[in-house]
Amino acid sequence: MTQFMTSRFWNVSSAYGQLDGLEEIVESAKAAIRTLIGAEPNDEVIFTSGATESNVWAVAEGARRCTSCRWILSSQIEHPSINESLENLQKQGVEVRWVPVTRNGTFDLNKLADLVDYNLCFASLMFAHNETGVIQPLREAAILIRERAPQCLIHTDATQAIGKMPVSLLDELSMVDLISFSGHKFHGPKGIGGLIIRNGKTLQPLICGGGQQQNLRSGTINIPAIAGISAAATKCGKLLQENRHISIQLIRDKFEEHIRLHFPDVFILGKQAPRLPNTSFWGIPGIDADDFVYTSATHGIVIGKGSACSAQSLKPSHTAMLMGYSYDEASSLVRVSSSFDTSLNELIDFSDKIHESYP
Ligand code: PLP
Numbered sequence: 485m486t487q488f489m490t491s492r493f494w495n496v497s498s499a500y501g502q503l504d505g506l507e508e509i510v511e512s513a514k515a516a517i518r519t520l521i522g523a524e525p526n527d528e529v530i531f532t533s534g535a536t537e538s539n540v541w542a543v544a545e546g547a548r549r550c551t552s553c554r555w556i557l558s559s560q561i562e563h564p565s566i567n568e569s570l571e572n573l574q575k576q577g578v579e580v581r582w583v584p585v586t587r588n589g590t591f592d593l594n595k596l597a598d599l600v601d602y603n604l605c606f607a608s609l610m611f612a613h614n615e616t617g618v619i620q621p622l623r624e625a626a627i628l629i630r631e632r633a634p635q636c637l638i639h640t641d642a643t644q645a646i647g648k649m650p651v652s653l654l655d656e657l658s659m660v661d662l663i664s665f666s667g668h669k670f671h672g673p674k675g676i677g678g679l680i681i682r683n684g685k686t687l688q689p690l691i692c693g694g695g696q697q698q699n700l701r702s703g704t705i706n707i708p709a710i711a712g713i714s715a716a717a718t719k720c721g722k723l724l725q726e727n728r729h730i731s732i733q734l735i736r737d738k739f740e741e742h743i744r745l746h747f748p749d750v751f752i753l754g755k756q757a758p759r760l761p762n763t764s765f766w767g768i769p770g771i772d773a774d775d776f777v778y779t780s781a782t783h784g785i786v787i788g789k790g791s792a793c794s795a796q797s798l799k800p801s802h803t804a805m806l807m808g809y810s811y812d813e814a815s816s817l818v819r820v821s822s823s824f825d826t827s828l829n830e831l832i833d834f835s836d837k838i839h840e841s842y843p
Pocket of ligand 1: 537614641665675676
């Protein structure tokens, strides 16, 4: 990244940029993303400023396709970039139907089956949840949608899963047309992500202007960030091949056991469902999350109250309440997430320190 901010500070689209081979840097970043998710060369990767932009773009495309009598499907637990974009469309008169979740935090597939019909034109269903880490039955949902609404454009926000666990366009994501991802979820820089466009789908650009990236996403190409996401995708791809996500999951499970030893009434959200290997979302009755986060910080341990985008919100997790947890239970929830570099000792040390603070 440093060389592209200093000695190779050209615009990719300029003659200097072309002479310096910057287009190849972009192409090799696309190849690194494709390798990470088992994509084919004809699966188009368009870089954006992050998953928020990718999600907003996907919804805008869905809205464009939604002519009279047609409607949009999403879930009640999507990231705000989806939920709020769709709520805005509802205010303009577009019909949106929302899939609820079960106590485990997974989409309620029976309810989804009741909702879907031939007039569904766009579906946006996330792949892994940003707070609970619960991995959704996306393939099953997409099969159902394809059976009843073959023309439906299907988008998934796979931001939380890509780079943290093996995912493949030949497997879990095989039925979807559009996929959002973000670099900072897998050790890449912030402010870079993308939208993968599959099955030859044609999209209208969200951001128009200089016509960069095949006229699909204008704006000077962010070469340092693209070099960063490329390096991160390559590195995380190797770690996943070495099954490091399995070690992370074992560490997370042992940590949860340890927390339960100290606090027997801890409740862990989505524990019965498949989850991201690195995420643990739990509460201890009677201990407020704000207090917990502050106490952890005094021990030098940074944990979250929920996802960073809702951390400023005074309201407890909306997803937890949709899963059937009470307001008080939701007010005690903290999210502990680890990286490929986190050790079991660090997590055990954390739970011991927390136990000392709440004996
Ligand atoms: N979607 C999900 C599921 C996320 O967790 C996040 C970020 O936390 C986003 C979208 C937004 O990503 P970005 O920060 O790249 O805009």
